Amino acid sequence: MPPTADPFSLSGRRGLIMGLADAHSIAHGCAQVARGQGASLVISCLNEKARQAVQPLADALGAKLLCCNVEEEGAVERLVQEAAAHLGGLDFAVHSIAWAPLAELHGRVADTTPAGFARAMNISCHSFARLARSCEPLMRQGGALVTMSYLGAEDAVPHYGLMGPVKAALESLVRYLAVELGPRGIRVHAVSPGPIPTRAASGLQDFDELMSQARTHSALGRLVTLDEIGGLTAFLASDAARGMTGQTLYVDAGCHAMR
Numbered sequence: 001m002p003p004t005a006d007p008f009s010l011s012g013r014r015g016l017i018m019g020l021a022d023a024h025s026i027a028h029g030c031a032q033v034a035r036g037q038g039a040s041l042v043i044s045c046l047n048e049k050a051r052q053a054v055q056p057l058a059d060a061l062g063a064k065l066l067c068c069n070v071e072e073e074g075a076v077e078r079l080v081q082e083a084a085a086h087l088g089g090l091d092f093a094v095h096s097i098a099w100a101p102l103a104e105l106h107g108r109v110a111d112t113t114p115a116g117f118a119r120a121m122n123i124s125c126h127s128f129a130r131l132a133r134s135c136e137p138l139m140r141q142g143g144a145l146v147t148m149s150y151l152g153a154e155d156a157v158p159h160y161g162l163m164g165p166v167k168a169a170l171e172s173l174v175r176y177l178a179v180e181l182g183p184r185g186i187r188v189h190a191v192s193p194g195p196i197p198t199r200a201a202s203g204l205q206d207f208d209e210l211m212s213q214a215r216t217h218s219a220l221g222r223l224v225t226l227d228e229i230g231g232l233t234a235f236l237a238s239d240a241a242r243g244m245t246g247q248t249l250y251v252d253a254g255c256h257a258m259r
Helices: 026-036 048-060 075-087 102-106 114-138 163-184 207-217 226-237
Strands: 014-018 040-045 064-067 092-095 143-148 186-193 247-251
Touching: 014 026, 014 075, 026 040, 026 092, 026 226, 040 048, 040 075, 048 064, 064 075, 075 114, 092 114, 092 226, 102 114, 114 143, 114 163, 114 186, 143 163, 143 226, 163 186, 163 247, 186 226, 226 247
Parallel strands: 014 040, 014 092, 040 064, 092 143, 143 186, 186 247
Antiparallel strands: none
16 A cells, blocks of 8 residues: 555545444444544444444444345455445455354353354454455555454453453464465554443453453553544554554553553
8 A cells, every 4th residue: 555644544545344233332433533534434234133223323434334244154255345346445454243152151161162162263263364365365555454352362361251262363363364464565463452341242241340350450540442442443554553563452551561
C-alpha cells in the first residue's frame, strides 16, 4: 500500500471487520474508530437473525453488512471475496470471533470432549487462518490482519477454561502467519484486551468477578473501553505500524503488568 500523508490515518483504506454482535461488541468498537479514521468498511455478523439486530449499526457507519457463519464450508472465503468486490480491494481485516460450547466452557479443560474442543478451535482460531489465506492474494500491496486474544492465553485465568488453550493457539498462529505472509508485506497481530462486558464474555462463569478483579489489579485502576481497543486496532492497520508484525499487544489498563 502506498504510504499516506498522515501515518495514523486510514483514509482511502478498505477494511473487513468480522464479528458484529451488538453495539457492545469489540467489532463495533473497532468499526467505529476505523470509520472515524476514514476507512471504508464491510462488516460481518453471524446470520440473518443477527442482521436484523445490527443492520442499524452498520448503516450508521456507512458500512455494508454481510452474514458469515465461519462453520459453513467456504463461508470465510465468500465473505472476503464479496467484501473485496464491494470495496474494490482489501487493505486490512479484523477477526473478532470467539465461541465455545457452554458445557465445555464451564467445565474443566481436562474434561473437554474432542468434538467440543475441535469446534471451539475451528470457530475461534482456524477461522483466522482461513481469513488470512483468503486475504493474501487480494492484498497485493501489503496489508494488515488483526485478531482478538486475552490474557488467559498466557496465564491460567480462573473460569476462562477451554478458551485459554484456544487463545494460546491463536496467538501462536499469529506469529506463524506473520512469518509466512511477511514477504508479501502483510502484517499480522493479536490485540489482547482486558475484560469488557460483551455478549461473548457473558458466557463465562463469574464474569462480573473477573471484571472486578481486573479493575482492582490493573495498573490504571479501571477497565478499558471499546474505543481504546478500536484505537489500538486502527493503529495496527495504519502506516504508523508498518514496521511491526507478529506481536500480541495488550490494551488492558495494565492488567498484564500486575500479575
